[in-house]
């Protein structure tokens with residue numbers, strides 16, 4: 252029996268063998284931005300486990316665009332070979348390889364979460380975070396420096412160059428990270444962007460930077476390969492909140508689902524192929540109605556109203572749930588994060604649960620259900 256979850260999906264010339272993707276997940280396991288054996292084994296295992304798309308974590312386009320000093324990076328050419336090795340292995344398992352290009356903005360210069368998530372001070376290797384406006388995320392974070400026009404130009408250029416390196420590394424997909432309260436989302440939201448120049452105020456001004464970044468990356472990224480953007484569809488602050496997330500009168504209203512639909516339609520016109528729809532992250536203590544598939548409705552709305560393919564993410568854990576998201580046309584891909592940490596083989600297990608045929612790595616076939624196909628390692632030409 253063939254389920255929509257296991258049907259192929261094509262964007263530009265890239266064919267995803269199924270609709271299941273590993274969502275980007277920071278591993279905080281790099282030094283100076285370099286990918287390590289951890290990344291190869293971690294991501295590689297999930298490709299062995301049958302995911303059709305494996306997204307490499309948020310990869311900083313500049314050193315000061317890192318969340319922490321353990322973040323992965325793509326800000327220099329020296330980063331490319333280790334990334335190319337990962338992309339090559341993902342391909343060898345039949346998965347498509349993606350990478351997320353990121354700038355943390357005001358959420359930067361922190362210690363890695365499993366070492367306390369404190370502000371990384373200059374004497375410990377910390378840096379001055381950059382943002383649209385000098386507004387700290389919370390009292391635990393640094394007050395960022397507002398980017399001037401030169402800084403904005405340099406940021407766009409850094410994204411462009413990172414896109415170029417992603418081509419060199421052989422990825423099939425790049426995703427621009429404009430969600431979760433990081434730099435590009437900070438420009439979108441009045442909660443973080445209080446500029447009075449052409450990058451602040453109106454919808455057109457707040458969306459200017461992300462569209463300039465999209466244009467720069469799209470110009471660099473080959474025409475036959477798809478470009479994704481991840482957004483937070485809402486700040487969960489439509490009613491108006493103050494900077495610390497508490498409700499208060501006369502305060503700023505956050506980024507809204509209506510604006511997300513409008514922006515997604517612009518993305519389509521600018522050559523974006525898929526919007527990866529998440530939410531939140533702009534303010535601490537936002538009231539988020541977390542539950543199974545709680546963000547899927549945003550992906551569905553954007554897909555219908557902006558007429559652009561979407562990926563759904565957020566508490567998608569069950570095979571039937573994932574299959575029905577695809578079958579009902581709410582999204583074109585499902586991305587799973589924590590469930591893939593629990594089970595790297597979620598995709599082949601989901602196929603077994605749905606009584607569908609999954610292809611197991613040929614080396615593992617003696618452990619696979621009887622009707623499973625084998626997946627011989629594919630060798631692909633090394634990237635130029």
Ligand SMILES: Cc1cc2nc3c(=O)[nH]c(=O)nc-3n(C[C@H](O)[C@H](O)[C@H](O)COP(=O)(O)O)c2cc1C
Pocket residue numbers: 274275276277278308309351428430431481529564565566567586587588589590
């Ligand atoms: C360990 C960890 C690291 C994450 N790092 C990233 C990241 O690099 N980029 C990103 O867009 N989201 C990141 N996220 C968010 C996930 O991609 C995903 O959107 C979120 O966890 C909800 O999906 P889930 O319910 O399947 O876990 C991270 C989540 C986790 C658990």
